[in-house]
Amino acid sequence: MQANFLNTNQIMRQVIYALVLGVGAQIYFFGLSVLIQILLGCITAVAAEAIFLRLRGQTIKPSISDGSAVLTAILLAISIPSIAPWWVIVLGVLFAIIFGKQIFGGLGNNPFNPAMLGYAFLLISYPLQMTQWPSEFISITHASETIFGLSSIDGLTGATKLDYVKTQLMMGASIKEIGSISVSQLWINIGFLVGGIYLLFRRVILWQIPISLLSGVVAMSSILFLMDSNHYASSIFHLLSGATMLAAFFIATDPVSASTTPLGRIIYGFLIGILIVIIRVYGGYPDAVAFAVLLLNITVPLIDFYTQPKVLGK
């Protein structure tokens, strides 16, 4: 009977396919190292989920084959620096699967976005490894050696453009002096944007969250930019830097942890967008997606309660 509509496994797979363009851009600019992270992450995710399902007394095959653990691992793997040591992704995925999903009862029961929970854990516990981003294309051999601890990474890393802009602003430079969006960030974000539009067309995700999230980013950054264009970056910058597009189409749209009513989704997405800009500008970390999403995850039951649509006849 479900002929025209996708089932859960197909939904997860479509999301994974839609990530290809953005990941491709990452590979183009920074090398194949991200694939190593993805591979490590997936193996850890499947193993962790299998062990935990066995501990919980559930059957393993149906739950693993729905692809949600693999999706979590991939999202986390592309959010961290691609030359981070191997244990970073492993610990992150372990935390995400165990504390972000399994202890709540598995798929469908988690209140927080697992990938973002893992990212937040990593960022707070290992700030050094999480802020050393590759600044140029790194060959696969060099990357593998770095990831597995066989050689150092000096001279290869730097801050992201967001981080750079933030520190420069703190040091008093003005926006005009710092310069515009980095090319790599631009193309990576465009890759995710195209993937996201594909998902919208295939009706895998609904329009409310991506559109409202991007609107929130634009709204908040425009307000700040109009107040003082010297010290606040423009909307375009915020839209096309960091993980904005990834957040809008892939992270905030995780149906399990997002709001469920149409109006609720709009509020949820919009507030995430606003928080992303606020934390970027005033918070202590360069990118804000993880914290913004997690904070809004907490408010989802409240949003859902107050945005119940009117029933026919009441």
Added chain:
Amino acid sequence: MPNSNFKGGLKIENPYPSNEIDLIRIPLPDKVVLPMQQRIGNQAIPCVSIGEHVLTGQIIATIDDDRCAPVHASISGTVTAIGNHVYAHQSGLKGLCVTIESDGKDEWVDTSIGCTENYKACLPLTIYDKIRISGIVGMGGAGFPTHTKMRLARGCKNIIINATECEPGITCDAALMQAYPTKVIRGVEVLLHIIGAEKAIIAIEDDKQDSINELNKYCNNERIEIKVIPTKYTSGAEKILIKTLLGIQVPSGKFASDVGILCLNVATVVAMFDAVVENRPLISRAVTLAGSAIKEPKNFQVRLGATYDYLLSFVDLEEGSHKVTMAGLMMGINLKGTDYSVSKNTNCIFIDKAQESVVAQECIRCGMCNTVCPVELLPQQLYWFSKSENIEKAMDYNLLDCIECGCCSYVCPSNIPLVDYYQFSKALYKKQTQEKAQIEKARERFEFREMRLERNKSERAALMEAKKIALKEKMAKDRSQKEKIDAALERVNAAKIDNMEEDAS
């Protein structure tokens, strides 16, 4: 002009399309098995005995409440059994049925007495009674007794005839309209007269072009409008239809008659016409037979109580194991085997090739179900509450307004049988409410009994007290008498002694 399209619902393609829709008349069945428990109301009580000879149209079971209608013999013959037989119900439980073996003659009861063509001269109450005595209930599936519905709808301004047949795959109403368009129109005219309404709207979906043409051909009454609405599943749900056609929202918990509207299924109208004008009670109906295991979908006019196997003998059935569904793909129930009989609300029987049952996965909170609910409920929330048996919260989210249309289960990516969960929680709510009422009653009776025993005890004690006091008083009275006597005796004695002393000196 109200919007002809409503929020929610689904456009579903007919899974069993056919080129021609014909109402095929089949020979009389050899036996009929008539169920006594109809969809609503108390069980009907058989008024015939085994071995008795009955005529077609004779009442064989009477009812004692207003929420169902009497049962009639659908063929003439001998009553061979009054016993338990499995019902076409998802519980698989058995219930009382009357079995009649046909004598092949189809002898009718006397159909000359009644309102006939001169129904306009009859009182409305007479006609209601005729409808009741003819056993007419809603034939669209709900089975609500028509006479009660019409009585509650007295004074309605608008009548809606539901000819939408929105559930995909069912075509019995379309076949009926193409076969008897005049009966439909004249039936509506009878309705208009009885109810005293201003106008009637026959609502029909735009995929039934042949039926629309036939009805238009025979309808030349200004008070009857044939309104074509877009084909979309649940357009035929009563409250949705009323909103679509007239823009009126029936408040939750109330009925269409409360807002001045009477809504009847088109097959019910035809049955009502037969009862009022031709004095024939409800003894047959149109049934759609279709499915992936049946070569061509067909519509049969069949006597009530005929077995499914009898019907299936008229179609090309593929060999192999089958999945049997009654009453539609969306709102129907799965049955085991085919050992059932046609009842008043059997509108279709689908026989599909047996497929592997799909395993349900976890709910991923995608919210697709919320977007398709035609009553604008939140199926996802109702699912979570039903799963945790939190009936209170489910009621807060308007559980009882769910029309169990199945749109939500249809779109669920995890194949969760959502409607089953809502049926479960509705049944649980009904059970809990009844249990609470019973517990309250038991507590009241217990407390009254305690009070009664206390009262008995204190009455006895009071009685004892009163008796004691009476006795004491009596004793006291006796004492004063005794004292008087003693005093008198003393005086007498004293007097005697005085006398004796006088004598001595």
Added chain:
Amino acid sequence: MINAISTLSVLALLFGLGLGYAAIRFKVKGNPLVDQIDAILPQTQCGQCDFPGCKPYAEAIAKGEAEINQCPPGGQDGVDALADLLGVETLPLDQEHGEIKPKRVAVVDEKVCIGCTLCIQACPVDAFVGSSKVMTQVIADECTGCDLCLPVCPVDCIDMIEIKPTIKTYVPTLKELVHA
């Protein structure tokens, strides 16, 4: 330092006054806990819990003198509901007090009844109709299935009949759905 102490002291004083006022103004009369517990109990008044009725058992639970799992007619659902109400861990039903039986009602065998009225006196909810030397029968709607009439009948003419689910009273169980 002085600032901190004085601020906290003032706050403590204010909150204390507020709480005191609330304790008096919003004081709840009576002992609603006993009533709440009694509302959950099935009112069978059968005594299987070792207390002479449901209200005494409710009072004992409220005082902490009895466990919550002593009521068989309430079933495991009843124990869980009590655990929920009191905010404690639920316990398995104590089988020593009796096994969980399906809902039953008493029926008097009319041919055997001698009209002694002992059953009428025994029934805690007055579900019997009858009198001395007159045949007695049970009002099925009022019978709670407590079994108290069975031992007192001198001619043993009372039977407990199980109420079977019919098509109208059928409630599917969640287990039947979960397999799907």
